[in-house]
Amino acid sequence: MSEQKPWQKMTAEERLESRLRNFLNPKNANFESPEAQANYQGRVNRLIDAIQLKKKPDRIPVYPLLTFLPAHLAGITYKDAMYDYGKTMEAWRKYVYEYEPDAYAGPFLAISGKLLDIIQYKMYRWPGRGVSERAPYQCVEGEYMKAEEYDDLINDPSDFFLRIYLPRIIGGFAGFQKLRPFSEIIEITSLAQNLIYLGMPEVQETLETLIVAGKEAMAWLMELLSFEVEVRNRGFVSGAGGMSGAPFDVLGDTLRGTQAVMMDMYRRPEKILQAVERLVPIMIRRGVKGANATGNPMITLPLHKGADNFMSDAQFQKFYWPTLKKVILGLIEEGCIPMPFAEGSYNRRLQYLAELPAGKTAWFFDQTDMVKAKEVIGDRVCMIGNVPSSLMISAEPRKVEEYCQVLIDKVGKGGGFIMANGTALDEAKPENLRAMIEYTKKNGKYSQK
Amino acid sequence: MADELTNLIADLKETEALELVEKRLSAGGNPLDILAAARGGLEIVGKRFAANEYFIPDLVYSGEILRQVVKIVEPKLKGGHEMKRIGKVVFGTVAGDIHDIGKDIVVFMLDINGFEVHDLGIDIPAQAFVDKIKETGAPIVGLSGFLTLAFDAMKETIKAIEAAGLRDKVKIMIGGGQIDEEIRKYTGADAFGKDAIEAVKLAKQFLR
Known part of the structure; x- marks a missing residue:
């Protein structure tokens, strides 16, 4: 038996190889049939070959991006998809088994509405709770972290989240405003004085709420897990083993909010830079945790505020890219495969992507010019995309096929390409989804020389 | 030559622009002229945005500067200060x-x-x-x-x-x-x- 090198001593390449071995041969897998196992491994290899740019896969893989689309296809409301776990899983099973994508976007994006209710989540509205039962959940932007709280975040992020930020955005955490920092629990002599806060009625109420919330989170995750195990045993591969993102987006989306972070770029640029730096290890850890838990090294990083029109090149270079790059490189160091999703367009950012090591990342493009991007970064990164939502929702299937053909010819050339739609869909014409998948399977084959 | 306030706002100089507004007001400057000069700055911001020199953060920031200018000037305005609408x-x-x-x-x-x-x-x-x-x-x-x-x-x-x-x-x-x-x-x-x-x-x- 060969001795396993300790993780700390492995190179990034060895870590990646180790993760890929586990991905290809999952521990405790119980494949339904040898055929299911062959399909599973065929799909993993197809994706990995496209990503690593070392050789062409047997054909272009297809990975439809979606959030509530399976619910739409199954004819259940988004509210059902968030509250009736049985219906949710059934809708996703039906989607995966009927459409047979090479990678699927799982039901974890449906989110448990029951959990949101219990915990009294305030930062979003969701079906039946502030938006229609047929609308997806949507963020309510706000300055949830105040301008003068940058130092609290930078000095002690966990404490800031626990006692200040979470109580503000989640009603169920409100009592924790009464706590003192846990790092004050230092000596036996003042233990009672430290813990007295836990005895306050507001804190006790929060603790009780969190017990209920924890149970619901567990119930939802068990449903997700049994879904993942079942579809894997039938040969299917999840497109996301974990999630991470750009530190600037964490700050701009959910802490300071879009409006405030834009002001901060002028009024307190140094604070932004310190904060995003502080978030780097947190975002790396978030992705690695996901990969460890799922055994799937592909980490999705949804990117928002670095798009072409959202900031200038100078702002991107100063505020956005350096820490995003650190997160990406940190994930690579841990043997993960970062897969950033560039929402909007990234036509003016391509030269930055060229700084990344070749064959280590795969980029989802929404409205970026794919043909131009192939020329600039085709030898560095695998490209994923980008059939427009408008075609998926309103056009005839023939138009979807025509679009796919251009991608196959111009972007698929030589490998390094995964067919997908441009941005995650809540709805689409079933025949258009089928057209994208089937057309690519039929016409995206590579000759193996 | 454009007005100094127009230029400061066009260049997104928040502090300097607001100081100049205060200075002009206390020197008896006409609030309507100040507003017109500020709006002129925003027009330039819009042109720079169209030319890809400015981006959304710059646009939003210029709006924030204008909001503050209006806040300072408003109490000094007698009657309507609405610009002519097209x-x-x-x-x-x-x-x-x-x-x-x-x-x-x-x-x-x-x-x-x-x-x-x-x-x-x-x-x-x-x-x-x-x-x-x-x-x-x-x-x-x-x-x-x-x-x-x-x-x-x-x-x-x-x-x-x-x-x-x-x-x-x-x-x-x-x-x-x-x-x-x-x-x-x-x-x-x-x-x-x-x-x-x-x-x-x-x-x-x-x-x-």
């Missing part, structure tokens, strides 16, 4: 969608460019657009939406405008993250725009 626009994010960042930027740019904008807000049912068009007689309607569900909501809103007999009295523009020519046709809108500058351009064309 046309009315009814604007809103369509039903089911609560996104407002894009909408707010477009509304702001239309306002700065002399339009009287009736901003209905977010998640607006079709009937509310119809009612507002009737009430204001606005010849221009702007529908905003970030989510793909907005495609159908826009289509239904335009149908409702048609059913109310108003379709030939208004020009309708749409915009938002996933909106393109395909969706313009799908919804039956007159035009779509990719950003706030295009919205202003379209609105001005509609007035002709």
